[in-house]
Amino acid sequence: MTTRVTQGMLNNQLLRNINTNLTRINNHQNQLSTGRQINKASDDPVGITFSLRYRSELSANDQxxxxxxxxxxxxxxxxxxxxxxxxxxxxxxxxxxxxxxxxxxxxxxxxxxxxxxxxxxxxxxxxxxxxxxxxxxxxxxxxxxxxxxxxxxxxxxxxxxxxxxxxxxxxxxxxxxxxxxxxxxxxxxxxxxxxxxxxxxxxxxxxxxxxxxxxxxxxxxxxxxxxxxxxxxxxxxxxxxxxxxxxxxxxxxxxxxxxxxxxQSKTEDADIAEVITNLKTDENVYQASLSVGSKIISTSLVDFLR
Structure with missing residues (x-):
């Protein structure tokens, strides 16, 4: 059985992809501004456990x-x-x-x-x-x-x-x-x-x-x-x-x-050169998705009747 792809499905998929691209851009911008690759637990659940352990031991050593x-x-x-x-x-x-x-x-x-x-x-x-x-x-x-x-x-x-x-x-x-x-x-x-x-x-x-x-x-x-x-x-x-x-x-x-x-630095700190490269790549992908999206959304019934 063939699945019928509608214009609404195309639009929703486009929006999801654009939001995914924006999310990646936002993550890399956060890493660039903070200098850290782990800014919240979900960024690296395993890494955050090591990071918290290092922080605890450093705090004890300070005392x-x-x-x-x-x-x-x-x-x-x-x-x-x-x-x-x-x-x-x-x-x-x-x-x-x-x-x-x-x-x-x-x-x-x-x-x-x-x-x-x-x-x-x-x-x-x-x-x-x-x-x-x-x-x-x-x-x-x-x-x-x-x-x-x-x-x-x-x-x-x-x-x-x-x-x-x-x-x-x-x-x-x-x-x-x-x-x-x-x-x-x-x-x-x-x-x-x-x-x-x-x-x-x-x-x-x-x-x-x-x-x-x-x-x-x-x-x-x-x-x-x-x-x-x-x-x-x-x-x-x-x-x-x-x-x-x-x-x-x-x-x-x-x-x-x-x-x-x-x-702690190896676990938490971001590789700035890598983050900038990934950010520019994500921005280019985002711009490309917007360009493709504008063509998909502009299609209407009138375009098919021409």
Whole structure:
């Protein structure tokens, strides 16, 4: 059975073809204006799934980079405070060595005592250092100063760690509680805490020995200061090791970002030269379809009767 083709069918088919040509032109114009070959999910359903995955991973890496920057800033500030503490401690040691010679009159020992007291006050200030409005040596209680000058030797600081996530399942503590720097709190009524480890207690004992002119007490304080100096060096080494690890993580994040951006570009970005070529081809086809269509539509019954 032969299908009868009517003029209406020809007209409808012509309109469909013209609309198809216009759609292709519109798609290529969108790609040209946006520079992307995927502007909506229907453009490439498979490609859009990869694109969304790359975007999600890039967003996560952006957060990791922010965390890395915050951790580096915190550790660098902590290292600066440790360096300042080390300078104060070194000065205290120099004065103690001078006082331990046994040739100083009491007036000289009193002068040394006065400077030791000032150095202790400076260490309390360093112990209460703030970074971005947060106390760096009080664990997770960053809104509270850990030390008071009068009771610094017996102060109990928070031991909590402030951890930053610098990768998938990778977290690193950027803070250093004060007890790891200045020593555990001293408590004369607690046998467990009757120790000579606390730096503020060492300076208190040194100050008292200088006031009393006790050379054995001064010599004892000198050995304890050397022990505390070793602790400061260990603390700075720990901070340095963490900074090195974070720098490696930072380089890894940057490499991953570069790879993801390359993959995203291959998936999403349009080949501009190809898009322009296809657009010009579609425009020529569209003009040709309009030209052919004008001849089909102009045909009427009068044309057949001529």
């Amino acid at each position: 990791y980079e922010t965390n890395v920057d915050a951790a580096v800033s915190w550790l660098e500030y902590t290292d600066t405070m440790l360096a300042q503490s080390g300078e104060v401690l070194q000065r205290a040691r120099e004065l103690t060595v001078k006082a331990a010679t046994g040739t100083n009159p009491q007036q000289a020992l009193n002068a040394i005592k006065s400077e030791i007291d000032q150095l202790r006050a400076q260490l309390v200030n360093i112990g209460n250092s703030e970074f971005n409005g947060k106390y760096v040596f009080n664990g997770q209680l960053t809104d509270k100063a850990p030390y008071e000058e009068a009771t610094a030797a017996g102060a109990t600081v928070d031991h909590g760690e402030i951890k930053f996530e610098i990768g998938v399942g990778v977290r690193i503590a950027a803070n250093m509680p004060g007890n790891k720097v200045f020593g555990e709190p001293y408590d004369p009524n607690d046998p467990v805490k009757q120790n000579n480890d606390n730096l503020f207690r060492v300076l208190d004992d040194l100050s008292k020995s200088l006031e009393d002119g006790s050379i054995p007490g001064i010599e004892n304080a000198l050995g304890r200061l050397d022990t505390r100096m070793d602790v400061f060096l260990e603390a700075r080494a720990d901070v340095g090791a963490k900074l090195n690890r974070i720098e490696l993580a930072q380089a890894r994040i940057q490499d991953i970002n570069t790879n993801l951006q390359t993959l």
